[in-house]
Amino acid sequence: MAVEKVMKRDGRIVPFDRERIRWAIKRAMLEVGVHDDKLLNRVVRRVVRRINELYDGQVPHIENIQDIVELELMRAGLFEVAKAYILYRKKKAEIREEKKKILNKDRLDEIDKRFSLNALRVLASRYLIRNEKGEIIESPRELFERVATLAVIPDLLYDERVYDKNGKHEQDLSRVKYYLEHFEEFDGRYSIGRFKLNKYHFERLVNLYRELAEKGRMKVSIDEFLGMLENGAFDDYESEVEEYFRLMTGQVFMPNTPALINSGRPLGMLSACFVVPIEDDMESIMKAAHDVAMIQKSGGGTGLNFSKLRPEGDFVGSTAGAASGPVSFMHLIDAVSDVIKQGGVRRGANMGILEVWHPDIEKFIHAKEKNIGTNVLSNFNISVGIWEDFWEALRDGKRYPLVNPRTGEKVKEIDPKSLFEELAFMAWSKADPGVIFFDVINRRNVLEPAKGGPIRATNPCGEEPLYEYESCNLASINLAKFVKYDDEGKPYFDWDEYAYVIQKVAKYLDNAIDVNRFPLPEIDYNTKLTRRIGVGMMGLADALFKLGIPYNSEEGFAFMRKATEYLTFYAYKYSVEAAKKRGTFPLYEKSRYKDGELPVEGFYHREIWNLPWDELVEEIKKHGVRNGMVTTCPPTGSVSMIADTSSGIEPIFALVYKKSVTVGEFYYVDPVFEAELKKRGLWSDEILKKISDNYGSVQGLEEIPEDMQRVFVTSMDVHWLDHILAQANIQLWLTDSASKTINMPNDATVEDVKAAYLLAYKLGCKGITVYRDGSLSVQVYSVEGEKRKRVPAKPSRYAVEKLKAVVEAEPWLAKFINVEAILNGTNGKGKAALPSGLTFSVAHITPAKPPVREHPHHAEKPEIPEEKIKELLGVAYCPVCYERDGELVELRMESGCATCPRCGWSKCVIS
Known part of the structure; x- marks a missing residue:
């Protein structure tokens, strides 16, 4: 038997x-x-x-x-x-x-076993609930169950038995008030099938009932609704909870960090991205500081545009004094962020923006030049907001006017070429500021008539342009999970399953808006006017590895376009279906959607369509959409670690690197690369050491076959031109933007940075963050390296063609983009690094007492203090790893944000 x-x-x-x-x-x-x-x-x-x-x-x-x-x-x-x-x-x-x-368990369940050690360490360090003694009292299973349960609560209230989209039903809300005041008494009383609602789930359920009842949409009283729930009327929705649980524990998608932490817990705040307004008066400035504090206390990150503030030295009528200027108030917000550990999980994250026409723009560009050792604006990413008129002045060689926002009058004129040089130099030396292209952001902005003007701010990592007091919930789908194998073992991408998951994730995010506990009433109101969601993706590098497609190739860029096109098309598919059943977002009738427009550049290029966009637009015109915007590509630091996949849309940082744990040292190897080495009989400790010593790259190693060298590329193996093309191809099909780092080698020049800015702008990117290797901090030993010269990255044939085409189309660009010099590696190499008028350099400052003398991952525990190494050298090292283990782990630039490779901590709260 x-x-x-x-x-x-x-x-x-x-x-x-x-x-x-x-x-x-x-x-x-x-x-x-x-x-x-x-x-x-x-x-x-x-x-x-x-x-x-x-x-x-x-x-x-x-x-x-x-x-x-x-x-x-x-x-x-x-x-x-x-x-x-x-x-x-x-x-x-x-x-x-x-x-x-x-x-902290005696026995593992099957969910614990699914996640790698690294994923569980990340979950344990920041996500699982702990008691007052700091002991973990929640399992991964329980975490994902509380997240999935909260996500399905809106389905119950939108059930046609209780919800009427066009209704005008009156309900007595006194009982609702009672339940909201006594929600703690209903902990565990109600359930969706086998999934019990804790008291915070219950409170969010009753709160959503109240909102819908106030609009006349509820057919039944709160007591009738709860009676139905208690009697199992909604138990069919158990399968929906199970499905979200399956998708998360199967590492198919992950919500942004605040949602994982706060779902079904006291804070209840699920959003990652916020924009706070700041006007030119003291009341507004102090209100902004208050709002930032409330948002960051809950776990969110904030973006602020300081351009409405009068310039330094300008007249102040109330005191007959002089204004201190936007940069001084950035320091105020920075100090607020400094004293707030967001939700007890991480420090503050802000995006500070100043538009290029502001009289204080030069001071803003240099705001972080003394960051090393002095911790200036360490809670800020900063970006210059550029409009089309600046590029026109640069093209025509005309002086550019700087305008006082208080009076609207021109203060002075500057040479745009000189300002462009300073901006590029600071990005070259400090990786800050970044650049935001506001004219590109607003070119297809279908919400502009509804909101009364253009978007002028973004979240901390720049991938989510938002109106004032808007917020956005984000989630990322793991592309690597859709690579399947046929009977002959050949890989293929399962586009049908991908389309299904996109719609489930879009629904998850739409539901999250309804059960979100927003930190401010203004945010609650404005978020629900547009119901913006951000379906994103991660695991791109691992998916390409599995498919055998080089990241930096025409085939690779075609895959990126198609993956993003599917992302946006099927997110809209869900949104149309939701609009039919639940209603459109409130500002829909004032938007350009009803005229057949979409906030998607690819839609206007029919020759690249893979899907029937004209049919989708007809559906939108007929039924509307539930969500004002639907897709973005956020950074996914710790979220991708939990999913055991590569981060966001970035190439992998290193295929092999050495890690230190309590029992000794070992090599961390990318799982897909490890499988390929073993399949080919190439696996050995010797080859791992060689790759680690080669900066984690296989380029130039004779032991590795040429086809593997072509496919298994790292971020520094990809030329900066190809990085820009990856971002541009992905941007084509996003409704919002993408968080991406444009990696450059240490010997890249200011001329390279200027060329990168212009190319990104002309190729349709909405912003750009350039990172020259070594400019983030004082020492760079991210991988074993130093023992051999890195193989220089070369642009792909496709990138060369695009570069030439852009410059040929607009000959004036040749003044700033030397095509031949870029291609032969001599671009700007003969010029001094400093632009005229600048007399400093911070690129290679070394502290008097270097904190580490070798790779941080395997250094001995250093003697730290000396003001905690000047507050970790302006956050060049991970604060979490230092505070938890006393280890100095150097941050790396990933998805436009400084990120810890060990624990996933990021300056951006999304990940």
């Missing part, structure tokens, strides 16, 4: 699955370079036969089965394979013990 069941280590009885045995043996065979399917199948048959002989009609334990596998491998003479299997079994046992320590 065949064995049908098996006992797992946690005592569960599950169906016997011979495929799991097959995969375990195959993995051991690949480990030692054996790739023989006939031999594999023969061994599997022997193992299964032996199990059936020994456990006829019984239920064997998993350990019994693994013992039989070892024995049969040795009987087959596969001693090296048996050794690899035994070692892997031992390693798995060690990993299980480490996971138990991390999670």
